[in-house]
Amino acid sequence: MRYELHYWPGIQGRGEYVRLALEDAGAEYIEVDSSKSGSEPDFHPSFAPPYLKAGKLVIGQTANILLYLGPRLGLAPKTEAGRLWVHQLQLTLADWLTEAHDTHHPIGSGLYYEEQKREAKRRSQDFLANRLPKFLGYFNAAMKPGDKITYAHLSLFQVIEGLRYAFPRTMKKLERRHGTVAAVHKRVAARPRLAQYLASGRRIPFNQDDVFRHYPELEP
Amino acid sequence: MRYELHYWPGIQGRGEYVRLALEDAGAEYIEVDSSKSGSEPDFHPSFAPPYLKAGKLVIGQTANILLYLGPRLGLAPKTEAGRLWVHQLQLTLADWLTEAHDTHHPIGSGLYYEEQKREAKRRSQDFLANRLPKFLGYFNAAMKPGDKITYAHLSLFQVIEGLRYAFPRTMKKLERRHGTVAAVHKRVAARPRLAQYLASGRRIPFNQDDVFRHYPELEP
Numbered sequence: 041m042r043y044e045l046h047y048w049p050g051i052q053g054r055g056e057y058v059r060l061a062l063e064d065a066g067a068e069y070i071e072v073d074s075s076k077s078g079s080e081p082d083f084h085p086s087f088a089p090p091y092l093k094a095g096k097l098v099i100g101q102t103a104n105i106l107l108y109l110g111p112r113l114g115l116a117p118k119t120e121a122g123r124l125w126v127h128q129l130q131l132t133l134a135d136w137l138t139e140a141h142d143t144h145h146p147i148g149s150g151l152y153y154e155e156q157k158r159e160a161k162r163r164s165q166d167f168l169a170n171r172l173p174k175f176l177g178y179f180n181a182a183m184k185p186g187d188k189i190t191y192a193h194l195s196l197f198q199v200i201e202g203l204r205y206a207f208p209r210t211m212k213k214l215e216r217r218h219g220t221v222a223a224v225h226k227r228v229a230a231r232p233r234l235a236q237y238l239a240s241g242r243r244i245p246f247n248q249d250d251v252f253r254h255y256p257e258l259e260p
Numbered sequence: 261m262r263y264e265l266h267y268w269p270g271i272q273g274r275g276e277y278v279r280l281a282l283e284d285a286g287a288e289y290i291e292v293d294s295s296k297s298g299s300e301p302d303f304h305p306s307f308a309p310p311y312l313k314a315g316k317l318v319i320g321q322t323a324n325i326l327l328y329l330g331p332r333l334g335l336a337p338k339t340e341a342g343r344l345w346v347h348q349l350q351l352t353l354a355d356w357l358t359e360a361h362d363t364h365h366p367i368g369s370g371l372y373y374e375e376q377k378r379e380a381k382r383r384s385q386d387f388l389a390n391r392l393p394k395f396l397g398y399f400n401a402a403m404k405p406g407d408k409i410t411y412a413h414l415s416l417f418q419v420i421e422g423l424r425y426a427f428p429r430t431m432k433k434l435e436r437r438h439g440t441v442a443a444v445h446k447r448v449a450a451r452p453r454l455a456q457y458l459a460s461g462r463r464i465p466f467n468q469d470d471v472f473r474h475y476p477e478l479e480p
Contacts, residue, residue, distance in 0.1 A: 084345050084348070084402075085398075085401065085402055086348070087352045087355070087394075087395070087398050096341075097341055097344070099344050099348065100348045100352075101347070101348045101351040101352065103351060104344060104347050104348045104351055107327075107344070107347070108340075108344055120328075121316075121317055124317070124319050124324055124327070124328055125304050127321070127324050127327070128304070128306070128319065128320045128321045128324045131321040131323060131324055131351075132307045132320075132321065135307070135358075138355075138358060142362070142366075146362075146366050146367065146379065146383070147366065147379065147382045147383050147386055148382075148383065148386030148387075148390065148391075150386065150390055151386065156382075159366065159367065159379045159382070162367045162368075162376075162379070163366070163367050163368065166367055166368035166370065166371065167368075170368065170370055171368075174307075175307070178305070178307050181305065182304075182305055
């Protein structure tokens with residue numbers, strides 16, 4: 041099966057969670073620019089990219105794509121209970137990602153950062169003081185260091201990478217108290233195919249048009 | 261199977277999406293106050309309520325609970341493609357719900373509305389002008405009037421109910437242009453078991469501690 045990942049070019053964004061799973065599994069896939077006409081299907085349309093074409097299937101919503109891919113790529117448990125648990129973790133990561141995005145866009149995703157900078161400062165303050173520790177604490181308790189790696193582990197790696205880019209000083213402090221999260225990040229980064237991908241030109245660097253952004257003024 | 265729905269008392273919140281599915285199917289369930297000690301499981305903990313106990317399973321994240329319940333309650337298609345599509349719709353409804361919540365809490369869910377009223381006005385303006393029409397347009401095109409009812413249809417009903425409560429004048433205008441959405445809402449409301457539930461004391465009224473809130477100043 042050759043998968044087609046339809047997404048915006050030039051950013052990691054939500055597409056990166058799908059890329060990490062495909063790359064880790066050594067799956068065959070191509071990227072299609074979702075902003076080009078003809079990319080969007082009439083059947084089962086998506087509210088927003090990414091979406092995946094897999095044979096006749098068109099699947100939208102990042103967590104849903106991973107729900108589909110997980111068992112096929114060897115990145116999900118075999119039991120229903122296990123799959124529901126991994127999906128639950130993934131949906132919580134999606135919530136975390138939305139909150140991380142909203143630190144720089146608390147008013148509207150269609151407005152520039154500069155138009156909502158004052159609000160972004162307040163939202164970031166709340167995120168760093170309350171939400172970030174809560175999410176880190178949750179995943180630190182919910183995941184076990186020796187667990188078999190699933191797509192949720194790959195996604196946790198990506199969220200940690202992004203948060204290190206966006207809020208480097210806060211993360212440095214907080215990660216010390218969240219050893220399991222740091223250990224999962226390290227294990228994922230060391231997976232051979234993933235390490236190769238991360239060092240390759242295919243891995244888009246973090247940038248200021250992306251979900252994770254580094255504005256020093258948002259990290260006091 | 262007698263299900264246990266663990267959630268905060270006194271609000272519809274995200275628990276309501278699960279309640280609607282259980283009520284529509286006439287399933288046996290009890291509610292457990294998730295703020296009471298002993299409610300939260302050590303195994304497969306949730307970041308936040310609601311979570312469902314189903315025999316030995318504990319399932320968190322609203323959309324994940326519905327993914328599990330859907331086929332068991334006759335509220336999901338039989339094919340994998342169909343189930344992925346309904347789940348995709350549900351995840352998009354979850355995104356919509358988060359944005360509706362953030363109209364009155366754009367800075368922090370731990371702060372009072374009064375502490376973020378200025379920002380709430382700006383965020384609501386953007387939501388009403390851009391996001392609400394986009395979501396309505398999407399569901400109006402994605403759903404078909406005659407489709408078999410699934411848990412996503414029940415959830416769409418609930419989102420429309422909530423938005424009518426929060427932004428009555430805007431919804432009145434916008435619904436005229438989104439006939440399929442209005443038709444799905446009507447069909448769901450007319451389902452016998454659901455109509456009975458909605459008229460019963462078990463249906464918690466909309467209120468100002470909930471996800472959907474009516475602040476007239478947010479709807480100019």
